Amino acid sequence: MTVSAKSVQNVLLLRTGVSPEELTGRTSLHTAASCGHNEIVRTLLLNMTALHVDQRDMYGNTALHFAVCGTCPPEWDCYQRVSRRIHLVGLLLKADADPLAEDHDGVSAYSMADSRQQLGICQIMKEAIHRRVLHTQVRDCLSGKVDQDSLSLIIEQL
Numbered sequence: 679m680t681v682s683a684k685s686v687q688n689v690l691l692l693r694t695g696v697s698p699e700e701l702t703g704r705t706s707l708h709t710a711a712s713c714g715h716n717e718i719v720r721t722l723l724l725n726m727t728a729l730h731v732d733q734r735d736m737y738g739n740t741a742l743h744f745a746v747c748g749t750c751p752p753e754w755d756c757y758q759r760v761s762r763r764i765h766l767v768g769l770l771l772k773a774d775a776d777p778l779a780e781d782h783d784g785v786s787a788y789s790m791a792d793s794r795q796q797l798g799i800c801q802i803m804k805e806a807i808h809r810r811v812l813h814t815q816v817r818d819c820l821s822g823k824v825d826q827d828s829l830s831l832i833i834e835q836l
Contacts, residue, residue: 703735711741712748714762716769719745723773731773738781742770746791746799764798767791776810777803 707726710718719741723731732740745766767787771777777788788807791799
């Protein structure tokens with residue numbers, strides 16, 4: 679008797695109450711980001727911790743990966759698709775999603791946006807990366823890990 683992966687997932691769902699989506703590691707945030715549902719993403723982010731913003735699916739993708747490459751409803755025109763994606767990525771970045779988090783193939787959401795020439799998304803991701811670097815440097819200064827000369831350079835960057 680041959681058993682398919684789908685039938686195993688269905689049996690698990692019936693016996694354990696765990697959905698096939700849960701088996702893939704994809705959360706509601708992954709799904710909402712993939713489909714471009716900004717309001718749902720905003721609501722989910724208000725009820726999550728930063729740790730969950732970068733939760734990965736079984737392939738290492740975060741919600742930010744899905745926000746960059748997801749699908750949009752066909753009724754949206756090109757401008758709506760681009761502006762909604764930029765807004766969606768911005769929501770995730772404000773919630774401290776990591777644009778440099780890599781999937782299992784070593785691809786980050788930033789590199790994905792760059793390879794797709796999504797210039798608006800790349801720009802806000804670059805700004806988020808810059809803020810993350812500065813935050814780390816300031817934290818290192820406050821903990822005494824950085825000397826006075828380095829602190830002066832960090833202040834100049836601000």
